[in-house]
Amino acid sequence: MKKLILLLxxxxxxxxxxxIDSKKTALLIIDxxxxxxxxxxxxxxxPIPASLNAQKLLFSFRQxxxxxxxxxxxxGARSEIHENVxxxxxxxxIVKNEVNSFLKTDLLDYLNKNEITNLIICGMQTHMCVEAxxxxxxxxxxxxxxxxxxxxxxxxxxxxxxxxxxxxxTSTLATLKSYSKIMSTNEFLNKKDKNSK
Numbered sequence: 001m002k003k004l005i006l007l008l009x010x011x012x013x014x015x016x017x018x019x020i021d022s023k024k025t026a027l028l029i030i031d032x033x034x035x036x037x038x039x040x041x042x043x044x045x046x047p048i049p050a051s052l053n054a055q056k057l058l059f060s061f062r063q064x065x066x067x068x069x070x071x072x073x074x075x076g077a078r079s080e081i082h083e084n085v086x087x088x089x090x091x092x093x094i095v096k097n098e099v100n101s102f103l104k105t106d107l108l109d110y111l112n113k114n115e116i117t118n119l120i121i122c123g124m125q126t127h128m129c130v131e132a133x134x135x136x137x138x139x140x141x142x143x144x145x146x147x148x149x150x151x152x153x154x155x156x157x158x159x160x161x162x163x164x165x166x167x168x169x170t171s172t173l174a175t176l177k178s179y180s181k182i183m184s185t186n187e188f189l190n191k192k193d194k195n196s197k
Contacts, residue, residue, distance in 0.1 A: 021048055022196065026067035026116045026153055028137075030123025030130055032085045032102060034078040036114055041078065044124060044152045045165035053086040053150035053185040054122045058085055064196065069094060071101045073129065100132040108140060118143045120188065121180070122150035127172040134180050144180035146159070147171050147188055 032051050036044045043048075043147045061068050072079070072095050087093055094105050102108050111119075119142045123130050130151050137144050153172070155165045165172075173182050183191075 006103070018103040018173050022064060022066060024116055025118040025120060026069055026111060026114070027057055027061040027165060028069050028101070028119050028121045028123070028133065029058065029085055030071040030121065030133055031073045031125070032082045032123055034080050034082055035109075036124050037082060039078075042154070044154045047082075047124065047152045048084075050124070050150055050152035053081055053147065055084045056107065056185055057120065057122060057147060057150060059194060061120075064192075067116060068092070069107065069110065071096060071123065071129070071133070072109075073097070099129055100136050101129065102133065102136045102140070111142070116142070120147060120164070124152050125187065126151040126153040126169045127156070128153075131172050131176060134176050138179040145188065146173065146176055146180050146182050148182050148183055149184050 009070045032047075032054055035041050037047050037051075058068065068087075068091045070081060070085070070091060070093045072081055072093055074095070074097055081087060081093075092110060094101065094107050094110070096103070096105050100106055119137050121130060121134055121137070122145055126148075130146065134144050134146055148169075151169070153165050153169045156168050175181065
């Protein structure tokens with residue numbers, strides 16, 4: 001009987017801890033804006049599939065009533081957040097003018113105020129604003145997870161050589177694995193579902 005009571009106590013404790021941890025986790029959606037899509041001034045490679053995976057994350061966080069933060073870079077032509085991840089009225093939107101989402105914004109204060117310790121990060125571009133936010137977040141002590149297939153980037157050129165978008169994406173993630181966990185959308189959502197049961 002004592003063993004049964006002990007086992008039940010442990011199970012209740014684990015469930016309670018999972019609920020506490022879920023409240024400490026926020027979704028950070030970075031710069032999924034119209035100028036990165038077809039017809040935009042800086043079209044990325046495969047932004048639609050990335051945005052649809054970000055949409056899955058967004059819907060999951062809404063369903064579990066966890067904190068969501070939308071990051072939007074600047075203003076002007078086609079700078080609106082893409083229709084696949086349009087914020088709800090109650091969701092936080094932070095407008096930035098730097099690569100790093102924390103720089104000259106209230107992002108850090110907002111996360112601390114909400115007692116967030118874990119960040120799930122996705123968005124555009126992988127090698128710029130996603131990378132900068134992840135590195136900064138890790139430096140501030142957040143546990144970070146980058147959802148690799150909910151990010152997109154573009155081909156880059158240096159010294160008369162072109163690096164294809166998929167290689168830019170992969171090399172950035174290879175670096176970021178030192179700062180964060182790297183997961184696919186399905187891997188993360190499956191783990192999230194298991195932890196909520």
